[in-house]
Amino acid sequence: MKQFISLIKTEFRRIFSNSVLVAIFFGAPVLYGLMFIQVYKKGKVAEMAIVVIDEDNTPMSAKIIDALNDNENLTVAKVQFDAGNIAAEMPSKEYVSVISIPKEFEADILQKRYPELMVDVNTANLVTANFASRAIQTVLGTFSAGVEIESLKKAGMDHATALQRYEPFKVNYNRFYNPSGNYLYLMLPGILGTIMQQVIFLGLGLVFARDFEDGYFNKLVKTSRSSLYHILLKLTPFLLLTAAMWMVVGSFYFIYRIDIPVFSIQMAALVTLFSLACMFIGMLFSLAIPNQLKATELLMVLATPSFILSGYTWPLEGMPVLIQRFADILPLTHFLQGFRKLSVYGGTFRDIQPQMMALGIITIVSFVLIALLLQLKIRNTKNQVVTQ
Template structure:
């Protein structure tokens, strides 16, 4: 035990002497967490610039323009009588949409000729386009209903009867789970999980690879020749560091006013299993690839697309089956699936049993592979020394 404690202390010293590990493990989660949190702090897109081509210049077209001015999401950047070179301007000026009110718009309304308002959406940014589309439709449908009801009233119908004649039934939307559409509540928890997985990957990728490069591995096997002993020595510092980093990262949730229940037993299990599974994958790469640079580069191949493949933003059911199947073996996929069940939907341990089983299986398989691969390296090293 004294020898084990001595090696653990030496491991702490080697970790703190490695500037790369220190920067990645302690700096990245805090820096990226704050940066991403402030990026999405506004919570939803506001003031999307639009251009209105008013070819009618009538009280009716003015009413349409006023309605768009009253919408908080849309910003009327310009009103002009002719389109001109608007198609060339749109990508450079960043207009989300161009709305064209045709000539004789008011006259056609009065004569029931159903004039058409044209909306050209800039689909270069899907999020902006979808947000603009929803709000433009909301404004135009509200105007459409108001004009129709006013017409029925002019025909002599009472306001209540006119409203019912236009709207034979009512629609009531009840938004559940992030009802305000807060984007920071949607994105930040997933990004934090991705950051922590990547940080653990990269930190663990260096633990054995560095020993192979600088010859420290020979000293280790002189102390003990069993792979499980050395895995325990290498894991101990990180088993102490990682909970501290999770605690720091978790404080970003209340800091950015995200409504998510994260301090409960189910979340503790998810976080622990994600950490262990990520440690085992990182350590396996470190054992199999005795080069720090190559080990980290190959782990980046896994961690870089992990967030996209996780199904957190784009559903796995919409992915090709082969890709969706591969994504199941990335710890982040299981963690984010369980996170949503617990933090957003209020589920407990029973709700995340599939994710628990997957994470446990990933960690166990990688752990066994580490023991076998490391034991082979120890035997080969001893044979070479002999």
């Protein structure tokens, strides 16, 4: 035991002697986490620039413009009274929408000819397009209802009857789970999970590769011929360091008052199994590719598309079957699915059982491969020593 503790201390010294690893392992989750919180802090896109082409130029069209400008998500950046050439301005101005009010719009409304407003939405960015479309629909729908009710009242109908005549039945929409449409609640868990997977991959991708390169593995083999001993030796420091980083990452939710429950027994179990799966994959690459640069490069190639392939923002069901199967071997896929079930839906252990089983399989398969490959390398190293 004394020897094991001494070797653990040596492992910590070797970890902290690698300034690049320390900077990435500890700096990336903190710095990137804080940066992305600031990026998505508002949760919504506000004051998106729109253009109104007002060919009617009447009091009613002016009211529509005022109503659009009063919406918190929109700002009327420009009003012009002819069609002009808005397309020429789009590359520099990037208006999210162009709303065209036709000639004789007010007159057509008063004479019940049902004129048509044209709303062109810029879908180059689907996020701003969705926010803008919803805001414009709300404003114009409310305005349209108000005009119809006022028309009925002018025809002699009382206010209550006018409301009932315009709206013969009511439809109530209740938005469950992130009802405010806060983008921070959607993106932050996915981004932080992706960052943690990558830094764990990087940290464990170096543990054996570095030992093979500088000859330290030959010294370790003399202490024990058991692959399990060496796996535990390499794993222990990163278990402690990773747990500390998860606590730091989890504290962001409290510091910035993000209403997502992250400290629970279920979440702790999910995070632990996710971390172990990432560690063993990283360790497996470190053994299979005994070169620090190549091992980390291949791990980054594996990790880079993981967020897109996880199904977190685009459903897995919409991807080709081959890509779905590839996504299944990535720990992040199952972690984010489980995280959403726990944090958003308020799920239980039973709800995340498929994700826990998938992470468990990844962990066990990687562990068995590591044990076999490491035992082979220990035997080969011993044979080389005897031969020499």
